[in-house]
Amino acid sequence: MDNTPNSDTSAAPAALGLLAGKVAFITGAGRGIGAAAARLFAREGARVLLAARTEAQLKAVTEEVRAAGGTADYVVCDLADAADVRAAVDRAVDLYGRLDVAFNNGATIQQPGPMDDMAEADFDHVYAVNLKGVWLAMVAEVAAIRATAGTGAIVNNSSVGSLRGNPELPAYGAMKRAVNSLTESAAVTYGPEDIRVNAIAPGNTLTEMIRTWEADSPGLQERLTAQTPLRRAADPDEIAQAAAWLLSDRSSFVTGTVLRVDGGARA
């Protein structure tokens, strides 16, 4: 099939946002990077559907987007529940009539510590949310994109913690590395249909997740900052910006990549 985009290479200024006209589904959108993505994608012209478990947070971000003139709604969804995930993706199509792009961002952190200290139930939970949840979401999203927009893009939120040994968060790191593999496999499988699939690998980003880790590991911020050439943590919006670009038509020849957004920490 010919999936060459009709690109405008003229020098005229772009009038539309990066995601104008697109419908975007975002998991983990109640706070942190997902909430920043909801605000940004809406500012860039997308109609957004926010998913997570905590309704009060989803409602607050949805109202904020609407107050700023954007189009947003939310659906309560536990990524560990297959029926919930499918229903949440279907909700985007019910609400907006189509699905173009999805940001699989929602994830949980594990209790930090060596792997022999980890409870089996904690391992199973990290697996269910951070890996199986991403697989469930991608399968539902591909089906929805195929049935409506026809072509589209998916971004999975991985982590720099997936790229080498992760002794403090071993199960988290393992699931994120598996997300990189699923991302590449999906890119190869769905590329011929012009459904692009990429991942981002954020470094230290100021959200509740990192604060939870720091509570168990005092001095974490100083250690991570010292290992980061830009010598600071990311604001959640800086991570969302990379996801927005990968979901937009501006990255039309990028698929199967895991993009580090880490201030140079793994350079």
Ligand SMILES: NC(=O)c1ccc[n+]([C@@H]2O[C@H](COP(=O)([O-])OP(=O)(O)OC[C@H]3O[C@@H](n4cnc5c(N)ncnc54)[C@H](OP(=O)(O)O)[C@@H]3O)[C@@H](O)[C@H]2O)c1
């Ligand atoms: N912060 C960092 O430094 C950093 C670095 C690398 C990668 N990341 C990745 O970035 C993504 C966002 O993390 P964040 O830092 O923004 O963390 P966060 O502030 O803790 O937000 C996580 C989001 O995921 C949702 N979530 C968690 N468990 C869920 C479940 N079972 N079902 C549905 N939603 C669930 C949470 O909502 P509910 O709890 O209400 O469900 C929340 O909206 C994650 O994939 C994380 O692994 C973060």
